[in-house]
Amino acid sequence: MEKWRLIDLDRAPPIVAQTFYEAVAESVHRGLSPNTLILVQPDSPYACIGYHQSLEKEIDLDFVEKEGLPVIRRSQGGGATYLDSNQIFYQIVAKNSLVLPRNVDKLFEKLLSVTVAGYRKLGVQAEFKPLNDVVVGERKISGNGAGLHETATILVGNFIIDLDYELMARVLKVPDEKFRDKMAKSMEQWVSTIKKEIGFSPDPKSIKDAYTDAFEKIMGVKLEYGEPTTEEYRIFEEETKLRHTSKEWLYMESPKKNLGRAVKIAHDVKIIESDHKAGKLIRVRAEMQRDKILDVNITGDFFVIPKEAVSELEERLKGIRLDERALLGVIEDYYSKYKPDSPGVTPKDLVDSLMKIKKHL
């Protein structure tokens, strides 16, 4: 049976909670440290962006500066988020472990089954949802990311005890306040917490015990309490921390082009805004579940007479999938029944504007 080190960092400043595992990964890569599970709780709030994201496009920098919230670019994938002491992080760092798949889908499946088992011990009926989500019903209840640091595999994730939905929506950069309101409501609907599910916030120790117990059983490893080594502290202070607090790292250019705005709310739910220039500008803002329209708002520099007709169209589009023929059917039917006057905008233009959402799915 493999023996892994268990480090409990307790409550730690955001920079430690979010990045110390990278120093451990470097040490594991160099063969100086054993495979390790780290548990840690941030001692104060901060915003965090994914490795390939653009800081300026994702985070409302004026707001975080005003509130004194630090922003950290993690080395793992995924999207921008707000984190605070209502979350407990697990951070898995390993090299050449026979219990850890290299195949990314299998890695998530195996390690998230530990998260699911941990949640279940706490009374939360969590389930693994492929490829990399943990849900209750259809609501997300854990955020996870993974990566390779040289030869060391990393997976990090969290137990969400409670969530400040308003603040979560507030730190993200959005086109306008209506988008933010929609996003906050969508988050409340699609992201859950332990407190929401069982009615109270368990103490951190019981969450950690539930997770480590599940970890040992499912992974088939023995966890032994240990401390970070002097070398890990040195790597953290002299390499990891310096990198993460540098402007070059934080403002690293994003490879993604700016084609509208999309915010992932939960596993398959996104709020997306997309512009389409036909004869007129058509702006579509939609709450999508995969390719299904849950809700949509159509605006732009065009007008429709009577003006209430747009709301009727928006209503009819709910539940429709992003398929050109299906959309055209709904929109043409709407035009034939309501006979709205929309100068410069044809049913085909509306279909094209809706189909642009697909680029963000």
Place this chain on the structure above:
Amino acid sequence: MVKIEGYEFPEDYYFHKDHMWVKMENGKARVGYNAWAADVAGKLVSIKTRPAGREVKEGKTLGSIESGKWVGSLKMPITGNVLEINPVLGDKPSAINDDPYGNGWVALVDPSDIQKDLSGLIKGSEKEKLEKWLKEEITKAGV
């Protein structure tokens, strides 16, 4: 084309231990990510590379890739000056998954000492050597 464990490895390509390939074209080297590594990474949604015009040494990071919530590195298989980055990948990083040895190439490189670097790689035609290495990688890949 050699097929190992269901994955294709072109015979005239050279393979690096960090899962990059090299194909020689009139003294220049085209490099990319091999079919097995692309498959285990999953569908790629983002890629970031060093810009053209820089020298990158063998084993150093040429770029990073992201599939959903996983981030990994692309390691340079040879030392050389990056002449061009595949423009297709900016909009469609998953070209690496769809066509790893063709449309999904990553960079065109002017090699510094190609004979020395190629001697450290496994040629696609060396099936036994390639098979042994890939099986070890699959074992490392775990359960």
